Amino acid sequence: MIGAGRATTTRTEGRGVGEEPSTWGELLLSFALVAAVPTVVGGAVVLTLVGLTVWLTAPLRRRRRPRSGGR
16 A cells, blocks of 8 residues: 555644644743743853953953053
């Protein structure tokens, strides 16, 4: 038989048996969580790069500072 082992797909794919469709509140919460992950990861990357840049350039800033007070 051709196609006897083929799985059929339905519109409820990915949901449990008897599960109701998502409400607007659940959808908004899931979208907020999906948007929060890249925001947090991207923010951590940016802060890390800024911190490393400041840390690496600190000796240069110390060297360039002119002496004041005539000592």
